[in-house]
Amino acid sequence: MEVNKELTYTIRGIIFRVHKELGPGLLGRVYEEALLYEFSKAGLAAEAQVAVPVNYHSVKLDMGFRLDILIENCVILEIKSVSDLLDVHKKQLLTYLKLSNKPLGFLINFNSSFLIDRESIIRIIN
Structure with missing residues (x-):
């Protein structure tokens, strides 16, 4: 599946649904598992x-870098549960996008009371 408005709309809806259900402050792995469940339910x-x-x-370097979630082999989700997203978090996602040659990523901070664009959920294009 290519990245289109419908796919990004579905992904964002699932992100907001998981945040609404679980609330802020849990470990990133909890949100990761919930998101995987919801993506599966949505047929993604x-x-x-x-x-x-x-x-x-x-030379292939064995560095052990891992991205949190890859959706439809084209969209990366990088999940954080931190007090504030930092520039280094954005750079990490952009690097993952470039290294994996993927077109789009979302950086999400689930430790926010509300998922507000540019503060808690950031869209990054490669």
């Missing part, structure tokens, strides 16, 4: 803890 292919390859001068 989603994988957790997907290895991110790092190649340097044609």
Whole structure:
């Protein structure tokens, strides 16, 4: 499936539903499992803890980087449960997008009382 408005609308709806149901402050892994369940219910292919390859001068580096969730093999979700999203979190997602050659990612801070655009949920395009 390609990234389109319908897919991103569905993904965002699921993110908001999980946040509304569980509330803020849990460990990221809890939200990850709930999201995987909801994506499966919605008929979307989603994988957790997907290895991110790092190649340097044609050498594959075994660094153990893992992105939180990959949806439909094209959208990355990076899940945080922190007091504030930092620039380093955005850079991490952008790097994952570039290394995996994926077009779109969402950085989500589930430790927020409300998921407000640009503060708790950030869309990043590769």
